Amino acid sequence: MRFASRLTRCPIPYEPARAADVPARFTGLAPELRALLEGAAGCSPFLSGLMQREADWLEEALAGAPEAALETELDRLEAVDGADALASELRRAKRRVALLAGLADLGGVWPLETVTGALTRLADRAVDLALRVLVAAEIRRGKVPGATEADAGTAAGIVAIAMGKMGAAELNYSSDIDLICLFDDARYGGADVLEARSAFIRVVRKMTTLLSDMTAEGYVFRTDLRLRPDASVTPVCISMAAAEQYYEAQGRTWERAAYIKARAAAGDTAAGERFLAALTPFVWRRHLDFAAIQDAHDMRLRIRDHKRLHGPIALDGHDMKLGVGGIREIEFFTQTRQLIAGGRDPGLRQRGTVEALAALAAKGWVPAADAEELTALYRAHREVEHRVQMVGDAQTHALPTRPEGFDRIARMCGEGDTERFRAGLRARLARVADLTEGFFAPGEARTGPEMDEETRAVVDGWRSYPALRSQRAVAIFKRVEPEILGRLSRAANPAEALRQFDGFLAGLPAGDNIK
Numbered sequence: 001m002r003f004a005s006r007l008t009r010c011p012i013p014y015e016p017a018r019a020a021d022v023p024a025r026f027t028g029l030a031p032e033l034r035a036l037l038e039g040a041a042g043c044s045p046f047l048s049g050l051m052q053r054e055a056d057w058l059e060e061a062l063a064g065a066p067e068a069a070l071e072t073e074l075d076r077l078e079a080v081d082g083a084d085a086l087a088s089e090l091r092r093a094k095r096r097v098a099l100l101a102g103l104a105d106l107g108g109v110w111p112l113e114t115v116t117g118a119l120t121r122l123a124d125r126a127v128d129l130a131l132r133v134l135v136a137a138e139i140r141r142g143k144v145p146g147a148t149e150a151d152a153g154t155a156a157g158i159v160a161i162a163m164g165k166m167g168a169a170e171l172n173y174s175s176d177i178d179l180i181c182l183f184d185d186a187r188y189g190g191a192d193v194l195e196a197r198s199a200f201i202r203v204v205r206k207m208t209t210l211l212s213d214m215t216a217e218g219y220v221f222r223t224d225l226r227l228r229p230d231a232s233v234t235p236v237c238i239s240m241a242a243a244e245q246y247y248e249a250q251g252r253t254w255e256r257a258a259y260i261k262a263r264a265a266a267g268d269t270a271a272g273e274r275f276l277a278a279l280t281p282f283v284w285r286r287h288l289d290f291a292a293i294q295d296a297h298d299m300r301l302r303i304r305d306h307k308r309l310h311g312p313i314a315l316d317g318h319d320m321k322l323g324v325g326g327i328r329e330i331e332f333f334t335q336t337r338q339l340i341a342g343g344r345d346p347g348l349r350q351r352g353t354v355e356a357l358a359a360l361a362a363k364g365w366v367p368a369a370d371a372e373e374l375t376a377l378y379r380a381h382r383e384v385e386h387r388v389q390m391v392g393d394a395q396t397h398a399l400p401t402r403p404e405g406f407d408r409i410a411r412m413c414g415e416g417d418t419e420r421f422r423a424g425l426r427a428r429l430a431r432v433a434d435l436t437e438g439f440f441a442p443g444e445a446r447t448g449p450e451m452d453e454e455t456r457a458v459v460d461g462w463r464s465y466p467a468l469r470s471q472r473a474v475a476i477f478k479r480v481e482p483e484i485l486g487r488l489s490r491a492a493n494p495a496e497a498l499r500q501f502d503g504f505l506a507g508l509p510a511g512d513n514i515k
Contacts, residue, residue: 003062004030008108012411013042022051026059033062036107043412046393050099057096066104070118073097074125083133087210090126091217097122098173102390105383106412112379113354115386119171124162126220127179128266130207131155135200143199145192157184158200158237159272162265163227163258168351172382174389174396176222177211180229180262184271185239193239200237208236222395227258240275247282257335259283260342261351286343287508313429315406315422320385321397325429325436327385330378333436337365340480353378364487370435377432384425387412399425449489458502459485467508 010032013019019042026034041048051058061069073096080089101118104110110118136152138144147156163178165171181204188196204225211220225236229246247255259279264272313324321327334356342348345363350356354375361371385397387409400406403418410421451459459481468474484501491497 002064003066003104003107003109004033006107006109007032007036009106009414010035011039011043011106011414012416013039014408014411015042018042018045018048025051025055028059029062036103039411039414040103040106043387043408044102044390044392046390047099047102050095050102054096054099058099061096061100062103066100066109069100070097070121073100074121077125077129080129081133083130083137083206083210086129086133087213087215087220088217090129090211090220091215093122093126094220095218098393102173102386105386106390112382113169113352116165116170116172116382119173119175120162120166120169123166123171123177123221124265126211127160127162127177127207128155130210131158131160131203131267134203134206134210138199138203143195143202145188145195154270155203155267156200157187157196157271158182158203158267159184159264159269159275160266161272161276162263164261166265167261167263168353170352170382172389173386174393176224176395178224178227179265180227180243181225181237182240182243182272182275183237184268185241197235197237197239201235204236227255240271243275244278247279251282253339256283257339260335260338260349263351284343284346284349313426313433315399315426317401318399318429319397320381320388320399323429325431325433327378327381327397329432329436330374330381333374334360337483341365364490365483367486374432374435377428377435380428381432384409384413449486451485454495455498458498462502462505465506465508467505 016038019038019040022038022041023034026037029037037051041051073093077086077089077093080086097118101110101115104118105112105115132152132155135144135147135155135158136149139147139149139152139156144151144156151157159182161167161180161182163180165175166177166179171177181200183196183200185193185196208223208225212223213219225231228234228236228238229243230250234242259276260283262276262279264270264276319326331353334353337360338348338350338356341360341363348356348359348363348365350359357366357371357375357378360366361368366374384399388394388396388399390412391408400409406422407418410416410418413421415421462468462477463474468477488494488497488501
């Protein structure tokens with residue numbers, strides 16, 4: 001379907017003068033498309049600039065289906081030859097894809113997942129092409145032992161593992177891309193491993209420069225490599241064997257949580273998938289992991305303390321990502337449950353937040369109504385975050401601090417009444433806090449289901465089991481006990497489900513950090 005026939009909403013120009021030339025410049029477009037462009041240009045100096053720079057391309061792109069325009073732009077990049085030409089053409093593609101996704105977002109043509117998916121597909125393509133082009137140059141120089149020109153197609157064994165929002169296909173308009181770059185050392189023997197590693201370190205450094213540097217044509221993606229093992233002392237590309245040894249010996253809970261979203265995105269993706277499969281026992285443990293629950297809670301509080309994000313919700317300057325009731329609250333809520341239950345149920349191992357909430361609801365770990373509401377709240381929060389970033393292509397998650405800033409964001413959302421917009425936003429933030437706080441905050445967990453005498457006797461006996469003898473284990477277990485009991489009560493045979501869980505808990509060893 002064509003772009004114009006799928007419009008469901010339209011931004012209101014906040015600065016009409018900025019959009020004054022749109023009707024004359026885009027005469028070939030339908031009136032509803034020109035209205036979309038006027039609204040976007042009148043609210044976002046960033047999008048206005050992109051429209052002027054890519055006007056001829058945009059008119060053609062909007063004439064058909066946005067999916068076709070995206071595919072054409074991504075396919076075009078495959079023919080680019082050489083690092084310098086690639087750097088230029090990737091910046092052109094970034095302008096076009098950001099503009100297409102922004103207009104599809106503002107016009108309601110694409111849902112959130114398609115918008116973030118388009119931006120992620122560009123990131124995947126950019127990283128993959130950069131690795132292949134730069135590895136090919138190293139092969140031609142004879143710097144990759146035993147490699148031939150054909151090996152450039154798999155980047156001679158380098159893989160970029162996409163983490164965070166890129167891994168989950170959830171990139172926003174101003175996201176960094178978080179990458180862990182590894183190479184398959186099994187392809188190289190003896191001293192060749194060290195020579196290959198040196199070449200791959202050069203490749204990754206050059207790739208980061210190619211993607212991140214701001215030039216007259218803009219930038220592609222800011223690239224962050226700090227999630228790799230022991231980032232303060234390790235090079236930007238390490239062997240898969242070294243990475244596996246690190247996670248086996250020293251991997252921490254936050255790294256386990258990070259790997260929920262990990263995806264082999266570029267380069268030798270087959271080797272990357274093998275590496276991720278080998279890491280499955282580290283990420284997804286089959287026991288009830290009390291330490292993971294506590295660590296997730298502590299990490300959440302440390303972020304709030306560092307960012308000074310405690311206290312009541314005040315919209316002015318509120319952080320939509322990390323603040324109370326924000327995006328991260330929903331992500332923590334979701335990922336913690338995945339860590340608890342995903343070891344025994346592969347169906348819960350979803351990268352995307354929306355997909356994970358649906359899986360948790362289907363398996364009874366989250367009430368279906370709560371999952372549905374959190375999904376709607378997550379999408380609404382991300383749309384506001386996107387509009388804040390669209391204004392000036394700023395890497396920010398903070399709401400405006402001045403009334404005129406809120407006026408602009410409200411108009412971008414198609415809302416002419418700023419106070420109504422603020423009230424709705426405040427209500428959504430408060431609702432996220434209501435739905436998520438109880439699980440994390442000590443003493444505020446939800447009450448479990450009503451229990452008969454027989455069930456109560458079994459549950460009371462849990463406190464005598466080895467795994468629940470320490471105060472710390474008991475305190476952490478109290479947070480998940482209501483959910484466990486609720487899930488057991490909804491089983492086809494609740495009594496049998498309780499009996500099996502009781503046997504499982506009785507067999508766990510002592511200690512609150514059960515490995």
